[in-house]
Amino acid sequence: xxxxxxxxxxxxxxxxxxxxxxxxxxxxxxxxxxxxxxxxxxxxxxxxxxxxxxxxxxxxxxxxxxxxxxxxxxxxxxxxxxxxxxxxxxxxxxxxxxxxxxxxxxxxxxxxxxxxxxxxxxxxxxxxxxxxxxxxxxxxxxxxxxxxxxxxxxxxxxxxxxxxxxxxxxxxxxxxxxxxxxxxxxxxxxxxxxxxxxxxxxxxxxxxxxxxxxxxxxxxxxxxxxxxxxxxxxxxxxxxxxxxxxxxxxxxxxxxxxxxxxxxxxxxxxxxxxxxxxxxx
Amino acid sequence: xxxxxxxxxxxxxxxxxxxxxxxxxxxxxxxxxxxxxxxxxxxxxxxxxxxxxxxxxxxxxxxxxxxxxxxxxxxxxxxxxxxxxxxxxxxxxxxxxxxxxxxxxxxxxxxxxxxxxxxxxxxxxxxxxxxxxxxxxxxxxxxxxxxxxxxxxxxxxxxxxxxxxxxxxxxxxxxxxxxxxxxxxxxxxxxxxxxxxxxxxxxxxxxxxxxxxxxxxxxxxxxxxxxxxxxxxxxxxxxxxxxxxxxxxxxxxxxxxxxxxxxxxxxxxxxxxxxx
Numbered sequence: 067x068x069x070x071x072x073x074x075x076x077x078x079x080x081x082x083x084x085x086x087x088x089x090x091x092x093x094x095x096x097x098x099x100x101x102x103x104x105x106x107x108x109x110x111x112x113x114x115x116x117x118x119x120x121x122x123x124x125x126x127x128x129x130x131x132x133x134x135x136x137x138x139x140x141x142x143x144x145x146x147x148x149x150x151x152x153x154x155x156x157x158x159x160x161x162x163x164x165x166x167x168x169x170x171x172x173x174x175x176x177x178x179x180x181x182x183x184x185x186x187x188x189x190x191x192x193x194x195x196x197x198x199x200x201x202x203x204x205x206x207x208x209x210x211x212x213x214x215x216x217x218x219x220x221x222x223x224x225x226x227x228x229x230x231x232x233x234x235x236x237x238x239x240x241x242x243x244x245x246x247x248x249x250x251x252x253x254x255x256x257x258x259x260x261x262x263x264x265x266x267x268x269x270x271x272x273x274x275x276x277x278x279x280x281x282x283x284x285x286x287x288x289x290x291x292x293x294x295x296x297x298x299x300x301x302x303x304x305x306x307x308x309x310x311x312x313x314x315x316x317x318x319x320x321x322x323x324x325x326x327x328x329x330x331x332x333x334x335x336x337x338x339x340x341x342x343x344x345x346x347x
Numbered sequence: 348x349x350x351x352x353x354x355x356x357x358x359x360x361x362x363x364x365x366x367x368x369x370x371x372x373x374x375x376x377x378x379x380x381x382x383x384x385x386x387x388x389x390x391x392x393x394x395x396x397x398x399x400x401x402x403x404x405x406x407x408x409x410x411x412x413x414x415x416x417x418x419x420x421x422x423x424x425x426x427x428x429x430x431x432x433x434x435x436x437x438x439x440x441x442x443x444x445x446x447x448x449x450x451x452x453x454x455x456x457x458x459x460x461x462x463x464x465x466x467x468x469x470x471x472x473x474x475x476x477x478x479x480x481x482x483x484x485x486x487x488x489x490x491x492x493x494x495x496x497x498x499x500x501x502x503x504x505x506x507x508x509x510x511x512x513x514x515x516x517x518x519x520x521x522x523x524x525x526x527x528x529x530x531x532x533x534x535x536x537x538x539x540x541x542x543x544x545x546x547x548x549x550x551x552x553x554x555x556x557x558x559x560x561x562x563x564x565x566x567x568x569x570x571x572x573x574x575x576x577x578x579x580x581x582x583x584x585x586x587x588x589x590x591x592x593x594x595x596x597x598x599x600x601x602x603x604x605x606x607x608x609x610x611x612x613x614x615x616x617x618x619x620x621x622x623x
Contacts, residue, residue, distance in 0.1 A: 067613070071554050072580065073602055077611075107438055126437070168569065184576055193578075267441075272466055294443060297590035301441055301459055309584075315572040319581070323598070330605040337612040 068106045070196030071189060072319075073326045075333065080108035081202050084132035087123055089114045089148055090162060091141055095185065099135065099162075102195045107202070111135075117151070124155065126321065133201055135160045135194065138174065146173065153177045162196050164192075169208070175314050178228055200322065204230040207325050211235040212242040212257040212269065222256065229318065233246075239264035243272060246282075253328050254283045254321065256308075259295055262263035267302040274303035280331045283324040358576040359384045359477065362432070364423050366390045366409035370460075374410070377407060377470045379546060386476060392418040392426065399430055405431055407478055410469060413438040413449070421448070428452055433503065435472050437465065448587055455503060475597055476505050482600055483507040487544065488515040489531035490564075497531060500592060514539035518547060521557075528603055529558045529596070531583075534570050541570075542577045550580035558599040 067077040086103070088111045096113045102110040114120040117140045124131065134157050136147035138166050141147045152159050161182035163176050174182055181197045183190055213219045219235045226233045231297050234249065238244035240263050246252055255273060266286050273284060286299030286307035305327075308320050309314045365371045368390070375386045384407070389395040392415055399406060407482040409427045414420075416499050421558050436449055437458045449457055455476055458468045459563045488494045492511070498508045509524055511517035515538050521527050529549060541561050548559060555592035561574030561582040571582040580602075583595050 069555065069606075069609075071578070073554060073606065167467075171569070171572065182576075187550070189549055189578060194576045208375075271462060274460055293584075293586075293591075294446075297446065297588055298441055300594050301457075303464060306598070309568075313568045313572055315575045316568070316582075319575050323581070323602075327598075327602065327605070330602070330609060334605060334608055334612065337609075346485050 068195075068199060070199065071192050072196060072322065073330070074196050074200055074322065075326070075329055076107075076199050077201060077333075078203065081199070082108040082110065084109065084202055085112065085129050086198070087112050087114060087120070087131050087133060087134040087136075087154065087157075089120045089136035089140055089152075090117045091137070095162070095191075098191045102191050103198060106195055109198075109201060114140075116140055117148050120148055120151065124157075126264075133158050133160065133164055133180070133198065134199070137161075138163050138170070143231050149174065149177055149179075150248065153179075158230070160194065160201070162194060176225045178224075180229060181318065201230050205232050207254065208232040208234065208252045209254045209256060209321070210242060210245060210249070212239065212255060212261070212266075214238055214261045218258065225312075225317065226321075229321075231321075238262060239269040239272070242269060246273065246277070252282065254324055256285045256287060256321075258277065259286060259288050259299075267298050270299060270302040270304050278291060278333075279303075279305055280328075283328055285320060285324060359407040360405050361386050361473065362389065362395070362404075362406045362409040362410065363387065364389045364392075364395045364409075364415065366412065366436075367414050373466060374469060377466060378473065381470050382474055384473075384477070387424045391415055392423045395423055399426075399432065404430075404432075408455070408473060409434045410473060411436055413445070421452070424449065424452055424454065428535070433476070433505075435469070435476070437469060453503060456593065478604075479505040479600070480507070482529065483509060483527045484596075485509045485511060485517060485520055485524070485527045485530045487511045487514070487530060487536070487541075488505060489513055489533070489536045493533065500587070500589075501531075501596070504596070506594070506596075513537055514544040514547070517544055521548065521552075527557070529560065529599060531560050531562065531596075533562050534574070541579075542573050545574060545577035554578070554580055555603070555610075558603060560595060560599060 069075050086109055088096055088099055094131035097301050100111045103111055131146050134152050136148050136159055138146050159179045161179050162185055164185055180201050183194045209226055211219055211222045214237055223233050234245055238261055257266045257269055270284050284304045286304045287310055289310045299307045304326055306320055361378055363386050371388050375388055378384050378386045387398050389398050409432045411423045415423055432457050434458045436454050437460045441459050456472045484501055486494055486497045489512050494510050501508050509520050513518045514536055532541050532544055545559050558580040561579045562585055563570035563582050564585050574582045580599055581595055
């Protein structure tokens, strides 16, 4: 079983069917990345050491690229052209960068990337492996967005789909309850507070009446000018909450942490089940 | 994680103050079976005064209804505070005024009993206070006042606390106390910032044995990004909202407990398979 640094666990089969490009010119890193992804997920990476190699990899091989792990700068693309190139082709990107500056961060986040990993410490490769595994397996998780604003729903949806989650959306509380009734695989609800029919608290209360924290996680969303809303969300049975406007890293962290917890509970229950079965046998 | 105190021979005593008989007997049963504690029940403030009279009443925690027939204005809570008895309250509904007034009185936690979940919530709240004693938290901040605020919030929740006034002190503290399970660190410090401290800690301790929670100011959200990318497990915004603070700490401690159980399960699995 793969257990990632921030708590993700994966015990499924090979992820080798995905085409993954690594655009990086340092041999040390490419070989470490290659080895880690092979060992843990049976993935054979395709290495591109320059911008030219990256372009050739796309143009001369029609197999769709699932994910690109790319440095910001490559030989032949000293000003982030590789990221623009990949972004223009709508290829999901995990940026692997040597530095963390406020300006770098803003620059890379503006491109709607999946994630970024700073390669300035020994954990970088493990963090990268976890990030890759999350992206390739996030579709197992079904997330329900509840917000009465179409714009907010669309923004949240594109954000979640960027991470490869399965997404449904509801424009009010009543609709959310309906969807949940017929969609048992939803594991996470992200709900706004202000809604015309029932507010986020009331929705949280009603959801909790039918589904416990071990099978459904609920994250409330409130704007940062009223911090007290978070208190109410949590007391209504919410597991967590986020402040709007979202900070990318924070958003992904909250969502992941809650889904990881759900996975941990599930495997603990499975294990107890298998133990009980073993005892009976 | 420290050796569990729950196995100690002496059972913890919980004082339950509630006037609904149905509620009392259901809760008493849950406390006794789920948490293994002894429960003394009272249905009024008068009975509570009798049960808790004398300095040697021996109660670990009180669980009390906010309003009782002879205590319409939180007098039961006031009495508990008067005799220094940590208290978890339950209340009929959530409103901001009630919240404000009970939090001002330093309650450990509060539960809203407006649905079936309330029983579970109260049992969990008491359970958390009991198990918190098994965890040590390192508080890192170079401002003494801030350290004290954090420490007192955590001590109230029955956690064991170690304080550090700098990054260096934090690194030394964790060497000296290998049982620390969670580090709560500020960002701005004299010798190193929270990002650097987090990275240094992460070189030695991974997320499944040590949780690191960074503290950011709500007017500088990018600090949270920096913390997370350095390997922090989580972060909190200052000024703290008590419910938020407790939720983050409990969530991270909960993850540690689950990871521990999973690792134990993984190491036991072959044995189970062999015996099956």
